Amino acid sequence: MAYGAHRSPLLPPRPDLTLARDCEQCLGWGTVVTRDGDHELCRGCQPGALDEEGCSGPGL
Ligand SMILES: [Zn+2]
Numbered sequence: 001m002a003y004g005a006h007r008s009p010l011l012p013p014r015p016d017l018t019l020a021r022d023c024e025q026c027l028g029w030g031t032v033v034t035r036d037g038d039h040e041l042c043r044g045c046q047p048g049a050l051d052e053e054g055c056s057g058p059g060l
Helices: none
Strands: 031-033 039-041
Touching: none
Parallel strands: none
Antiparallel strands: 031 039
């Protein structure tokens, strides 16, 4: 029964650091900080990041 296990109620998503290692967008973190200050999966390297907005297809 140890308290204090969870500090922040808002946990950032869990990125795949193996994919993020060579990414320039997140610099290896796998997550990026949005304008609102939230952490979200890096769209440059995390396959699970594309769930919102209608962006389809890699690149522009
Ligand atoms: Zn990345």
